[in-house]
Amino acid sequence: MSELDPTLADALASFGADDAVLLVALDFDGTLAPLVDDPTTSTMTPAARDAVDTLATTTADHVLLAFVSGRDLDDLALRAEPPVGSYLVGSHGAQTGHATADGLEAVPLELTAEQAEALATLRHDLDAAVEGRDGAWVQHKPSAVVLHTRQAGTEDTHAAIAAADAAAARLGLEAMHGKDVVEIAVVHTSKGLALDRLRDVVAHDVPGPDGATRRVRVLYAGDDTTDETAFAVLRPGDVGIKVGHGDTVAAHRVADADDVATVLRHLVTATAAP
């Protein structure tokens, strides 16, 4: 996509048209970084990397960047290499932090005894669910367990997903189904809840003249079903961009990470510091 869809271009023009604080909140996997078999090798496309870094360094003070991911916070910081000043939301909202010149500044995550017990049970149950199932594997996070099936065959995938869903149901927890993943968190969270909270944090961090609360507009881009909760909390004047195929409540759609880069470059031009 060398040219923006005119409807999206209009939405971006209105997005930066007044004195609102602009929060550019981006999912990572599938949005800035193409999906790959091994999550430890994920990286932004060169165009996305360049656009993110340019946005962070050349726009005015009222343009803020956030990464909103299912990855745990340390992992997100490692893979996304967020520019200094970026807000970070990890584990679908269970973890938050900030990128500083000295590195990641994280809000400590504390689980209750009940949550810690549920996490241990989930780890045990999901590890058992993938035993003998080629290509299926389990990722352990601080507040969640993730079943990965990207490299598993159809039969093993169905069996492992059924076992993961059953493990979640036994504990009364929600199983979040994403792209070749089933994630079960012991902390009640979603990207939508996280984005609502982040909007309030940003309004507090960037007050208007005389400490007045400024309006915060959000641009959110994401590719997966778990991003739909974030699109659902967007408000008039915000911009929601679905990346890739699939049903969505977002008003706009682009094809891939390089198209997201085009959107960000467009924003850079529209909001460059004087």
Ligand SMILES: O=P(O)(O)OC[C@H]1O[C@H](O[C@H]2O[C@H](CO)[C@@H](O)[C@H](O)[C@H]2O)[C@H](O)[C@@H](O)[C@@H]1O
């Ligand atoms: O919210 P996101 O930033 O999109 O993170 C969601 C999950 O991303 C990772 O899994 C996804 O990307 C992997 C690497 O490309 C891919 O192998 C997997 O199939 C995708 O679902 C990550 O591993 C998960 O922990 C995140 O929750």
